Amino acid sequence: MTLTHKDAELLQLISAGDEHVFAAFYQEHQAGLFRFGLLMSGSRQIAEEVVQEVFLALIREPHRYDPARGNLSSYLYGMARNHVLRSLRREKPYVPLVEPAEGEGTERLVTRDDPSTETARREAIKIVRQAVVALPVHYREVVVLCDFQEMTYAEAARILECPVGTVNSRLHRGHALMVQRLRASKISQASPDEEWTSLLRCFA
Amino acid sequence: MKCTDFERNVLSLASDQLADASLRDLSLAHVRLCNHCANRLTEEQNLIAGIRAVQAELAAETTPLRVELGLINAIRIQANSAAAVSSWQRTGLNAWQVGAVAAAILVLIATVSFFWQHPASSEEQVNITSAPPARPSEPSPQLLSGASEAEHVHVSRQKRVRPRSSAPRAAARDKEVVTEFFPLIAGDDLSALENIRLVRVELPGSALGEVGLPSPPAAETTLVRAEVLFGQDGVARAIRFVQ
Numbered sequence: 001m002t003l004t005h006k007d008a009e010l011l012q013l014i015s016a017g018d019e020h021v022f023a024a025f026y027q028e029h030q031a032g033l034f035r036f037g038l039l040m041s042g043s044r045q046i047a048e049e050v051v052q053e054v055f056l057a058l059i060r061e062p063h064r065y066d067p068a069r070g071n072l073s074s075y076l077y078g079m080a081r082n083h084v085l086r087s088l089r090r091e092k093p094y095v096p097l098v099e100p101a102e103g104e105g106t107e108r109l110v111t112r113d114d115p116s117t118e119t120a121r122r123e124a125i126k127i128v129r130q131a132v133v134a135l136p137v138h139y140r141e142v143v144v145l146c147d148f149q150e151m152t153y154a155e156a157a158r159i160l161e162c163p164v165g166t167v168n169s170r171l172h173r174g175h176a177l178m179v180q181r182l183r184a185s186k187i188s189q190a191s192p193d194e195e196w197t198s199l200l201r202c203f204a
Numbered sequence: 205m206k207c208t209d210f211e212r213n214v215l216s217l218a219s220d221q222l223a224d225a226s227l228r229d230l231s232l233a234h235v236r237l238c239n240h241c242a243n244r245l246t247e248e249q250n251l252i253a254g255i256r257a258v259q260a261e262l263a264a265e266t267t268p269l270r271v272e273l274g275l276i277n278a279i280r281i282q283a284n285s286a287a288a289v290s291s292w293q294r295t296g297l298n299a300w301q302v303g304a305v306a307a308a309i310l311v312l313i314a315t316v317s318f319f320w321q322h323p324a325s326s327e328e329q330v331n332i333t334s335a336p337p338a339r340p341s342e343p344s345p346q347l348l349s350g351a352s353e354a355e356h357v358h359v360s361r362q363k364r365v366r367p368r369s370s371a372p373r374a375a376a377r378d379k380e381v382v383t384e385f386f387p388l389i390a391g392d393d394l395s396a397l398e399n400i401r402l403v404r405v406e407l408p409g410s411a412l413g414e415v416g417l418p419s420p421p422a423a424e425t426t427l428v429r430a431e432v433l434f435g436q437d438g439v440a441r442a443i444r445f446v447q
Binding site for chain 2: 014015016017019022023026030031033034035038039047048051052055056059060121124125127128129132147148171172175178179182183
């Protein structure tokens, strides 16, 4: 989010073929965009495609960026959002709720502290991720940008092209839906209250 | 504080981001009095703890290296094409001149392809009308040895009928002599046919006798070349012989 007045100059260098500038710019933004794609879609493949498409568009059509409408970072997330929405529409029937992260299977065998705590932590993380992906898209994008990417309401509003008040209300609604889903998970697991409370306490 | 006011601040309170100290104190005082809001705060704090755990889990997630390599490659291609454009610009041709040259080339290609393909169907039509068919029962006086003026016209036009054939093949066709068409269905009006198709075949010499022409010696073993005319319905309508 630090780029503002240098954005146009940066884009000029990238479109002129300056690989070093591009590599530095890519390293600064790729991880955030990848996580955004991953949380929005629940699919590593889509997240990968999103990063690729966003940077390709930047290389091929740098003139599309209008500094008057916000900084380059917001522009990247705006493009990423459009790609995610397109991918979700295209692959709706095939997208898994949450894919296992790479190495997750082996990591489960290596416990940090108490094996039961570690298992509970992993289970809780899985439930939260499922709760995020299960949100309707307009709530999900606000939750991902504000909670996971730690953007301000104003930044999220610029990316989503909506008023700050809308971001605020969608975030509240999104949280309420996630809390409901977490409660439902507890019920569906038929676990006693204490178990669920201890499960969530292991986050702290 | 009312529950609705508390609800407005619960997210900031749960994530410890409520900057206004007095508002924070009021909210916490409300929690001590209201069980519903106390539960709401606990659930929200648990959810935020869950979000932080997921954040930590995903902190190490990055795009695979192959994506970066592919993008660097795309940058190189982009830079090369930009260099090509600037070399065009150095030739002194501006954008509209380049466009005009490209348009002229396209028009030339379109014209050549039109004359390449278009005459095929119309020429076949001309052949039929210029050489009216004889009845099978009336042997033609112009046999394989001779050709009328109309047929010469036809032969010379045939060079344009099949322009796609190779040069030696076209030269061979120039020397060909053809008979008129003999209808295969008695009383058939060949001039009324549309979308005809000619298929070249080789037949035993005895086929000449079938249409009333003199058969060559050893007719069963000698092959003669012929062209069969098919109508739009796929039925063979006429035949002519080629030498």
